[in-house]
Amino acid sequence: xxxxxxxxxxxxxxxxxxxxxxxxxxxxxxxxxxxxxxxxxxxxxxxxxxxxxxxxxxxxxxxxxxxxxxxxxxxxxxxxxxxxxxxxxxxxx
Numbered sequence: 001x002x003x004x005x006x007x008x009x010x011x012x013x014x015x016x017x018x019x020x021x022x023x024x025x026x027x028x029x030x031x032x033x034x035x036x037x038x039x040x041x042x043x044x045x046x047x048x049x050x051x052x053x054x055x056x057x058x059x060x061x062x063x064x065x066x067x068x069x070x071x072x073x074x075x076x077x078x079x080x081x082x083x084x085x086x087x088x089x090x091x092x093x
Contacts, residue, residue, distance in 0.1 A: 003063025004056050014052055021045040053090055057083070 004011060022045055028038050061083060068079035 003059035003061075007055060007059060011052060011055065014048065014055075018045055018048045018052070021048065050090075057086065057090070060086075 021041065025038065025041050025045065028041060065076070065079045065083055069076040
């Protein structure tokens with residue numbers, strides 16, 4: 001079971017809203033809307049995706065990493081390394 005199971009419906013609702021934002025961006029470009037307006041909406045969608053990522057990372061650490069710690073140092077080290085890798089990728093994006 002993944003750590004985000006408890007928040008699954010909330011995450012899906014947020015992702016549906018983000019999907020709507022992206023469709024709106026597509027429409028804006030098709031309608032030749034002003035660049036700054038499009039860029040503002042891109043920024044908004046990006047922040048929304050980042051919020052989902054932070055929620056999932058929080059759930060991962062509180063569930064998956066905690067569980068790995070209970071299993072022992074070797075498993076814990078692997079999960080911690082995995083979490084650090086994904087944090088590095090999120091920070092770079």
